[in-house]
Amino acid sequence: MNRKRNTAISLAAAVLSGVLVYSIYVVQLRHVQExxxxxxxxxxxxxxxxxxxxxxxxxxxxxxxxxxxxxxxxxxxxxxxxxxxxxxxxxxxxxxxxxxRYRLMPNRSESTFQIPRSYVLSVSNGIRAGDRVMVYVTGENTASVRLFDEPVTVASVKSSNNVEVDNADQSNLMSLADNDKERMYASRRDANAMIDYVNLNLTEEQWMRIDEQCKGGGKLVIAYSPTSFDAVQDGRSEEQ
Known part of the structure; x- marks a missing residue:
């Protein structure tokens, strides 16, 4: 009787020992993989x-x-x-x-449209390539409204000499990417020319709406939106 009990105890101890060894192996393997x-x-x-x-x-x-x-x-x-x-x-x-790769290129649903000068009533002198802007329409016989709920991207802003309007010493895009709000502000004050032409990345529906409003007597007001700077800050916050 005692022999059978001793045998059973030995078998149980062997099984427990095997389980313990296997558990240690699994833990070590997981640690090595990590x-x-x-x-x-x-x-x-x-x-x-x-x-x-x-x-x-x-x-x-x-x-x-x-x-x-x-x-x-x-x-x-x-x-x-x-x-x-x-x-x-x-x-x-x-x-x-x-x-x-192409920060100022339109996405798949967009194209880059140069806004005819005759369509524009005013453009914020502070806007630069890469900015996000709000587009409004107004006119004597047109109710003043914001055309789109979301801001649109500026592909480029040109002077009458077809030169990109910016600060030659510190471009707006560089300041925006560096998250440097002070230099962004300075670059907008120290631009090299006045804005004559604005190119916006728009969907076909957005362009058709602009065209329809302006052919009907409306004029565009293009205003700088601070969402360009906020987007960079948000991206950094998400990383942190």
Whole structure:
């Protein structure tokens, strides 16, 4: 009887020991997997906002798998030829939202329309390429209304000499990307010319609405909206 009981106890102890060993193995395996290193893309040097990135500007840095997220680039070729939306520090993992290829190009549902001068009553002298603007319509026989609920993107602002209106020393786009509100303000005060032509990225429906309103006697008022600066701040807040 005692022999059977001892045998049963030994078997139970062996099973428990096996379970304990397996549990330790699973925990260690999971720990090793979490500590497994993944190579992510980082800059070799400081890259300023607005600067176009080349593959040779980038290298790899090992990072634990648990710290890697979907926004991080794993191959330098993914950033080759793209533009830095915000400054990129040395050895800082490159995130997809910090890059853009054609910042002033219209999206798939838009086209870039030059607004005829005869359609425009006034343009805020502070607007610059890359800004988001509100569009209003007014006129003697037209009720004053805001045409679109959301602001639209300015593709370019040109002088009468077909020169982009901006601050030659510190462009608005660079200041916007650097999150530098003071320089943005200064660049709008120290522009190199008056605005004569405005190009907006619009959907076909938006352009048709503008055309219809202006052919009916309305005039456009194009006003700067601070959402351009806010969008950069929001993007940084989400990252943090």
């Amino acid at each position: 500590q497994e290193m993944v190579r992510v893309v980082v800059p070799k040097r400081f890259i300023a906002a607005g600067e176009r990135i080349a593959a040779e500007d980038l290298t790899y840095m090992p990072l634990s798998r648990s710290a890697v997220n979907e926004a991080m680039l794993l191959q330098p070729q993914e950033a080759d030829g793209w533009e830095a939306v915000v400054p990129l520090g040395v050895d800082e993992p490159v995130l997809k939202w910090k890059l853009d």
